[in-house]
Amino acid sequence: MISTLLVANRGEIACRVFRTCRERGIRTVAVHSDADENALHTRVADASVRLPGAAPADTYLRGDLIVKAALAAGADAVHPGYGFLSENAGFARAVQDAGLVWIGPPPDAIEAMASKTRAKRLMGIRPRTEVTEITEADLPVLVKAAAGGGGRGMRVVRRLADLDAELAAARAEAAAAFGDGEVFVEPYVENGRHVEVQILADTHGTVWTLGTRDCSLQRRHQKVIEEAPAPSLADGLERELHALAVRAARAVDYVGAGTVEFLVADGKANFLEMNTRLQVEHPVTEAVFGLDLVAEQIRVAEGHALEAGPPHARGHAIEARLYAEDPSRDWSPQTGRLHRFSVPEPVRLDTGYTDGDTIGVHYDPMLAKVVAHAPTRAEALRKLASALERAAIHGPVTNRALLVRSLRHPEFLAARMDTGFYDRHLPELTEPSPDPHAPLAAALAQAVGRSRFGGWRNLPSQPQTRRYLMGGEEHEARYHHTRQGLEADGVRVVHAAPHLVVLELDGAQRRFEVSRYGDQVYVNTTALTALPRFPDPATQHAPGSLLAPMPGTVVRVADGLTAGTPVKAGDPLLWLEAMKMQHKITAPATGTLSELCVIPGQQVDPGALLAVVTET
Known part of the structure; x- marks a missing residue:
């Protein structure tokens, strides 16, 4: 029986795991970077251990420090959450070698499925890792990181001339987020649906499939709204998805909670990957099946057997990810003081923030997941949209308005969404609209x-x-x-x-x-x-000035770019890294770069002058 559990993660998922631990009488240990010293997950844990530094590579990606922290705090089990080291087989082995219980699948199963290229081969699919094979006839293609997830290390390429630059950007982003820069290329399906199957397996040979989820509404290949069950799937297709998910689990002797992801297009299921961990969107499955998946993970790790079959599904659940970001400005992440944060009941709120917390620059900008469950999809949609609309969020700009409009969009209401939803509808979803007040x-x-x-x-x-x-x-x-x-x-x-x-x-x-x-x-x-009665002269900038849309680090400047270089509107000038994502800063007009004010490695604040383009 597990008595003390350390969560090798931060923020919302750490708080969510701690909640189940408290309900089960298990003591909790948090780890935290210097940037997270006063974060909510450190305040709600029974004990916390510092990981010196702020960057993920120095803290939450240091498996050796986390194992040492678990032993020092007297933990007898480690839960990885999602992201960071959750799909790192070496970390799982290190946890077990230290005599600790690993709340996750066997390291060999992680190793087999953690790389998307290996997973595809296991399912009989040949991934394209030789990018020299790509021709104009193959376009558009998707460059994808072999490790990790969350949309990092992914780029859509529509012109062959852009391939090398996008490969470099994807490798850099993947290496920074996951410590692995391997990428591969696959055909890009324009209007497919992202559908996944939740699985749960024990050490006694039982594998459950817990329905389906639709996660098609995505920005930058990262999910924004998820629901269970996936609506409007043909019975035959749903059975096929379940069968393929069980096949993937049994192929690697899987144990614990996991998710098998598919791209559904033209009524066919295309295997994408298997996530050997708990998913961000797991609450919608919990709501529909009346389960606590974290509690089930712990029970399985303690050796308990699952029932012969899962409980019956009831109703419909929808989850919206509330981000500190501005969708109207290329989804730029926002930072600052969250003065007040309150979401009205009766919805579920999973968050790592509370009133007075600061949203920093080092990590993902997700504030919370808001989940509504109701007897029907229409009722769940109405409940979630209403709760978000009435939420008090005083602080940085969020995507709250976009979420409410998305949930009420006719295409989404009719369950006709696909992964191109925001490509088609972002302008109308972000344009200013009359506020009732x-x-x-x-x-x-x-x-x-x-x-x-x-x-x-x-x-x-x-x-x-x-x-x-x-x-x-x-x-x-x-x-x-x-x-x-x-x-x-x-x-x-x-x-x-x-x-x-x-x-x-x-x-x-x-x-x-x-x-x-x-x-x-x-x-x-x-x-x-x-607004002040008179403008502050110090805030005035010359026409063509490019200002930093967010705090971050200048990671790259376009090759050969110096003062006097001719540029065209839309040309990439430099890249900022913020919240584990790289953001491209482009020329606002055709003209000449008259000033370049930053160099690679430089930290900038929001509003800092990056460059000036003189329009011709």
Whole structure:
């Protein structure tokens, strides 16, 4: 029986595993980098051990340090979570060699399936590792990292001239994220569905298939919305998917929880890979089958046998990944203080953050997973969209609005989605739309600003004005102090206090919660930024200036790029690495590079000047 368990991971998954451990009476140990010293997963664990440094290569990818930490803390088991070392056979062996229980499949099974190229050969598929074989007739192709997942080390190539550069970028990203730069190339299917099968196997020869999941809504080949069961699958196709998943598990004598992934196109199942770990999206399967997969992982590791068959599936579950990122700006990750974070019940929230935490630059920008379960798909969609819409998220920009619009999009509602969903619909999903509170929000913000002191005048005066940035657009609030109180743009302020405002419009009164953090104002879920009356000269930049969209490290500058180099609009100039992803910075116009302000290896803050292009 396991008594103390260390999670070799961080953030949301560490907190999620600790929750099951507490329910089962198991003591918990966290490991943390210097950047995570005060992270939520370190605060909720019974004990924590420092891994010196901040970069994953120095901390969460150091298996030797993690094994040493487990022994020092008195742990008798290690759970790898997902990502980092979760699919590293060498780490699994090191854990077992130290006399610790490994909460995962046998190292040999990990080794057989951790490399996508080996996994494909095991399933009778020949991967293309010789990129010199690629011709124009093969395009488009997908460059893919052999190790790891999460969309890192993946690039779509549509022009043969881009192949070498994309291969280099994919290798660099894969090496940084997984410590393995091997890549391969496969045909890119434009409009397939990403469908997967959850498996669970014990040491007594029983293998469960726990239904299907659809994970087709993806950005940068990383999943955004997942659901179980995968809707609109033909019975014959679903049986085939289950049979192939069992075949993959038995081929490597699998034990524990795992996932077999497929690309479904034209009614056919194409094997992609097997993930020898718990998936990010496992909560939707838990909701449908009434299981705790982490508890089952622990039971299997302790030698318990599964029942002859899994429980019956009930209802439908949908999960949305809430990211600190701006979808309208090429999904750029966001950092900063998360002042308030609250999602209303009755949905499940798996997160590694709470009020007051800081979202840093070193790790994945996912804030949380929000999961809704209901008797039908339509009810689950409505419940999840409503919960996200009403969530209080005060801090960096998130993809919350994109998630709500995606869940309500006619194509998704009709279950006609595929992996090209965001390629087709991103502009319409990110364009500014009328906010239901927009006519009131500026009045609200001004009401709170004026609530603590009087401003009534005996004589009529011109309206006073304040400017706010809301939804990427500038709004001007005009307000009067009258005998009846404060009025703004025809809206009467009935009550104004620092955190509550009551407004009257056309005879109807509405109540609003208001929060202020410096020049940031949140009115219910509407965010406003108070603008200064006069622009700060220090923030002005020359036309054509390229500013860092996020904090990060300059990892590469385009070959031969110096001041005076002619450039074309869209040409890549340099690459920033932030949150384990590389982000390409391109020329905003055709012209001449008049200034290059950074060098490889340089750390930059958001808004830092990277380069200046003078347009011709």
